[in-house]
Amino acid sequence: MNERVNGLSETAVKLDRAGLDGMDRAPPQLDRLEREFQTFMREVDEAAAQLRLKAKPIWFGPVKADIDAESALLKDERRKDPPQQEADAKIIQPERLDPSQENGKFAAGSLKSMDADTGPVRAQPQPSGAPKMGEAEKAEGGSSDVFHRRLGPINLADNLQAGIRAVRRNLLVVMGFTLATNVLVLAIPVYLFQISDRVLTSRSTDTLVMLTILIAGAVILNAVLDAIRRFILMRTAVEVAAQLGAPILGAAARASLHSNGREYQTLGDLQQLRSFLVSGTLLSFLDAPLTPLFMLAVFLVHPDLGYIAVVAALLLLVIAFINQKMTASAFHEAGNFQSRANLHLDSMSRNSQIINALAMIPEAVKIWGQDTAGSLKAQVLAQDRNVISASVSKAVRMLAQVAMLGWGAYLSLEGQLTGGMVIAASIIAGRALAPVEGAIEGWHQFIHTRSAYERISVLLKSSPLNFERLKLPRPQGRLDVERLLFVPQGTKRVVLNGVSFTLAAGESLAVIGDSGAGKTTLGKMLVGSLLPTSGNVRLDLMDLRNWDQRQFGENIGYLPQDVQLFPGTIKANIGRMRDDASDEDIYKAARLADVHELISTFAQGYETMVAADGSPLSGGQKQRIALARAFFGNPRLVVLDEPNSNLDGSGDAALLRALSHAKREKITVITITQRPSLLNCVDKILLLSNGTVAMFGVREEVLKALAPLNATNGRPAVASQTPQVA
Template sequence: MAKPGYRQTDAGRGVAAMQRSGEVANPLKAAMQEVRSGLPLIAVFSCFINLLILTSPIYMLQTYDRVLTSGRVETLVYMTVIAGIAVLVMGILEMVRGHVLGRLARWLERKLAPELIACSVRGALQGLAANAQSLRDLAVVRGFVGGTGINAVFDSPWVPIFIAVIWLMHPTLGMIALLSALVLFGVALLNEYVARRAIKEGQSLAINNTHKADAAIRNANVFQAMGMLPAFLAGWAERNDRALDRQLTASDRNAILLGFSKFFRLFVQILILGAGAYLVLQAELTPGGMIAASILLGRALAPVEQGIGAWKGLVSARDSWERLNRLVTAMPPPPPAMPLPPPKGEVSCEQVVFMQRGRDQPILNGVSFRLGAGEVLGVIGPSAAGKSTLCKLLVGSWQPTRGHVRLDGADVFHWPSEELGPFIGYLPQDVELFAGTVRENIARLRRDADADQVVQAAVTAGCHEMILGLPRGYETEIGDDGWVLSGGQRQRIGLARALFGEPRLVVLDEPSASLDREGEGALIAAIAAAKAWGATVVLVAHQPKILQPVEKIMLLQDGQVRMFGPRDDVLGKLGVPAPAGQPRPRIVAGKGGAGQTAAPGAAPSP
């Protein structure tokens, strides 16, 4: 099911394909399978790197035992050239391994980021925290995979090999190397035991504090107006101190063990030199063997010591991966669905019940009604009656606890959003515009959207002239770093976004909340225009004059339908006078000469 002016991005196609195919339930497992396929290459690089590390001890061994005793300068030159080439190759391989790991980390983020955002969106729709923590967790994993700490994982299998080489030089030196490696390995295990809990608790507290700070920044106007910032900062600082204390505890414990490991490694190298010197005096070892054993021991213990230093990063990456795994397990993609023909706009609710997490009573209880294509329904009722919840159910954002919401007979929640979305227009109660241009916001972030459709949506919403008055018109940047819009301007651009592409179902949740009289007139005309092209419109309103273009009215109270019927009949029973007759939308010449509807006083489409 496609519509002109709509094209999915590569990332969007990847998520959509995964949703339709149903082949991979867990994207993390799929990504890990592909990562494992690249590990043998990294292991091969690590193998040659560690083999070439033997260059230095072999060079020292041959220099002391062969060159110094024979006095042959030619041998020294040849050995030096060969050793230099070997070390150069090792450096190149180390560089290539770093590049491969960096690109693997980049691939991992590009592969998982769109799907994790989709999981986070599904989680937010089901009542979980609405934030981008999954992207922060993915960044932690990417940083570990692309960093130097992971090298210890690939180098650690060579520790026994280096110890075995030392053992071949002399069993006493091999025993010293083996015992020292076991001690450092025990330190690594102790580090896991004493630091992991503190690291995990500190991260959890820091994440919660970051979310609270994000919420405070989003509500900066409220904080400033009512002087709430000092009280918030006092509580935030107290929670932040707890997080810092736990992180400091973990850092202190890690620092103690890291300091001990450095001391122990240097002491063991002194010890093995001393033992080697004793063996040389006893004529059981050559001087070159003594130096080579010291170098090999340092290399054998390096991965263990490096692992202790990188332990905090490893624990953070592991915990982040576990959080990501819980997210994708709890929020799997919807099951595959067969593509359906474009909807006409017939809407029905069948005994819809909706229960929200943490509430004992349903927000909606047994809501049933039916609308034909092209009908306009006004939804009225007191606050907390369930009107906004009904809007979210109608557009498929939320799933009913029981019952069904259908569009042309198909359950809207099980209709793939990338296929249904172009035929849905939704203006929520709290309008959120995205960082970008006005054009991108109206076009629903589709950069390749047809310009005529963007302008026509703005004309229909009655905001074309207002947009032209902005510094760069439709290319004006809005959002965090862009032009600051008033509440009414945001509302009207949000309405244009809802009308973009002439959707078949338009749901408007209190669209007149921030509008002046001119904006209200444009809204009424826009609803009439949507009806003129055959759209079914559901309008939540508190003001009777906004109900001018409405044909039917539903009264919601305590989550139940108290009244439903023709507008004048319902308003008559409520003792409310019927609003004045709706304005007649004027027709402007659209692309190709086709008649299109515009708000009164709006500029024609260019």
Template sequence: MSRSHENNLQVALKACKGSFLSVGFFSLFVNALMLAPTFYMIQVSGRVVPSSSTSTLIMLTLILTIMMLTLGSLEWVRSRIMVRVSNRLDVLLSRDVYRASFKKALSTGGMDASAQSLNDLTSLRQFLTGNGLFAFFDAPWLPIYTAVMFLFHPWFGWMTVGSAVVLVVLAYFNHRYTGKALTEANQQSVRATLQTTKNLRNAEVIESMGMLDTLMARWAIYQRRVLVLQSQASDKGGIITSISKTFRTWAQSIMLALGAYLVITHEINPGLLMAGSLLLGRALSPIDQMIGSWKGFVAARVQYGRLNDTLEKLNAEPQRMALPDPEGHIQVENLVIAPPGAKAAVIRNMSFVTPAGSIVGIVGPSAAGKSTLARALLGIWPPQHGTVRLDGADIAAWDKQKLGPHLGYLPQDIELFEGTISDNVARFGKVDPEKVVLAARVAGVHEMILQLPDGYDTVIGSEGINLSGGQRQRIGLARAIYGSPRLIVLDEPNSNLDDVGEKALAVALQKIKETGATVFIISHRPSILSRLDRIMVMSAGTITMYGARDQVIAELAQQQAKAQQRVAPTAPAASAATDVASVQPGA
């Protein structure tokens, strides 16, 4: 795979290649020093005991002690290297994984909004720092240990080969019979976690309508499935793990018996009796350890696969030449849009032009596509066909980070983030007190904020106070107009406002108009229409009427009059905008 086709995860792992090689290099000396106790036992039995040499025993023991201290130091070093590797992976990948998770949530319209990818990265890092991974570095030393056993005696060598084959077969069956169940259990667990997150996010709705028991029952179905799959895998894996450990213990005992026989027949010296059993245990330990930690390895492999898929879909945005600050001229050409994950288009062949500085009201019945158009105007949902142009440039061609300060958006569902009110208004950038207060004054929320416990420093969210729907909406409006953006989209900005809030919104629109910003307002309330320059009437994803406010209102009034004469309305625009028609031209 060429570097141009590598995703960020593969690039990050390649950047850590040197560290993995260092761990392998240290593992070389670790496993070489693991032979020291074996040869120490041989020397004590073959030299010290027959000669009764205390000085030799002391010297050999001193050498062994130094080697064991070196062994412990090397194991500590390689474990620290893996900790550094895991931290480096987090530094290299966390922002990309966060961005990929965000784009995934955006592309699915929030239906797949979870931190699963970040959790996968954390779990993968934890696996890299665990002892199970070192078994994979130590396993290649099995042939070296086997060769040493052949040097002791051919029977020792063949006993090692036979025992290793048995454990490898057990490892294969462990993978075959538990891998699929563990993978499916992991997937079911992710689904259950995602469902739980969504339920907790809507706790008030669930509590108010007594839906808790029903939703808990649905969650329990996923949870039981996870438990069944995990239990099946654990039962099978437990049997194989028990067989593996029992066999390794039995093999070491048989090695003792074999060594005793060879000592009796004078084919080996007594020192090799214990050395053979000890070295066999060391040779088989990595395989046995891999079987024991297979569950963690399977989970890490699944997590790697999910991360790899997520980052494969993260297309790096190309470097774009900086464009001049936008003025707000909007041109929509043959626009066709379907919500993320949907096949049927909601917006169909829509085209219109809005000069900079205009305030446009978008009206129409429910499911007419108004909110979809709002997202398209801001470049949130990409079109299936057609183009939305801002000052002549495709909205998708702008650098999102540089364009963001020039856009303002107030969605139907107001979400303020945990932090102070000033942080929220300033969009969590550097707080400019003058701009924050100016935005709050324009939105008519300055006085309300001052009445809160700590004014602009009042913390909202789980660690602070909870605001009413109207308060959140007005602060959200201040956030949308912070920094005098050139294009502002307000989706039902007065849905939670009382009469005082309505008046404040009308004043805010007048002040925004004076700045020359282009504003699109989606609203069902006729009280806001007097502030509009243009009105767009939508029905079934198309524009049925668009033009100057007075002209559209007059035409709608005529349609309404004709509809009343016929008793039953026939024009879709008339039924869509009865409230609009009730406003007199020039009001």
């Protein structure tokens, strides 16, 4: 391009030097120069069009009904920061789109596929004419436009169906091997029959050798096939765990927001399901359908012996039915007690420091012991009944074999059977009744597994649909809260009632109020961890429920009142346990939260290991690390719930500097606090009283209105810079 410009410039200079004396020769050169110039300008236009296609566009969200309010807000933003508005005003003109998109036509594969209201939006290859976002945002200090998509299917119940299909598919294969092994089991009674009735009577060594070789081969093949079916069941259990493990944990994490965390025990139910798939009880259930095959073999020996076997089988089925009725309620009660004991055990683990400090170990152990004792008592009752049923069934089976041997001997005396046939029939009948007896002995395991499956099914089917929603532009940070109402499920107590306010992008808000006013509940709703009974929380005009959950989470920060860190390094905790978290982003979050100097004092720095309880960090250090985690990824909305509850003087100063940094980064910050020191760093203040907005406005106006109230309550009148908050 530069060479073309230099060539055109040299030609123009030569023509200028030629002057009027060379006009008779100039026209051909002028024509050539004009053609080259036109060609050059076309290339310039094409290059400019390509540059415009790479420019960052403005994406407009849904239009709000209140046009006047929206216009006023836009005017206010332009007034506050005109240069930024001008820098962002890059709009793609329709005529500059890629040719493949003109006239409403798009290249194949250039769009995102949407399956109406039930389908996910999956990112397809980006159209060549579409703007590529991410680089511009990095230049502005934002995180990359690329975010992690949903890690599971739309409906978590689909995983349950996939697991069921895997079990059914593999069980069909196992049933084929089971049929083969049960047929090969007949080799032993056939061998005994042949030895008794042929070899011993004929005294033929060759016949004995051949029979022995054949039966030995059948026994070896039976062992191989039995091992294969066990291998298949083992891999089936692994496949089920792979299909259901992550969905169960994800569904439990969602459900635990509205419960006591009992759903996490469903992972133990998955372990119970795996254990059953590789147990001998399942093999007994698989062998049971082949009982009629052995019954038929007994009938072929003699009908009388077959009738004895059928009666014994019917008695075993009656015993199994009675056993199920007697043990079901007891096993259910034992499971309930065990769940309560496990919940209490988890609570003891989380509160171990309090239990030790306040000498509460005997009381805690007593409560756990009561629930465990109740579980053991119910289990003993159920197991006693199950043992009785198993003993009766074993007695029935043995008596059936005795009856067959006795009646077979009588038939042999009558000349209707041989001795070998009687022995073979007895062995076959025992093999026919063994699966039923085994099913009765393992009935308690089957009951536990069925209950575990029901809990898994309920958890996955009740989990909200996991839609992968439309990927929206990176939010700017505008927050609209509209008439929030929250009534906890199962109660009639109104925690929040009609809470409404609006924050422009980059504004900061302090939420104050008495204990129990609903401040923490409001904070949870602002980050989407708690859904309102009615009302809306909108980020950049879009309701939080309509944001892609992963994208929304990557663009917000949250510091809860009860700070918890994950086992791992400080680096991993700041990076939200993400494998793709860059060192640059982690360092930037630490600097933004003003915690880099604190981390530098540790011997291992960012690689310092943190335990599940946060050790070796103090409460204030944990809170500051969690603050850096909240600022990771340069979020556009940050909610801090009592961020200085564990901080000392230096920690408070660092927090104030972090809030100043956030303001310079134009991050919308909501701080829930009881301390007046943080009120100097915010633009607006919201006072909650009994779940309603008692006061909301600019900081100076709210502080001025609060001063007489503080004086009325017996407190000295406060200045705007050092307020005393009720």
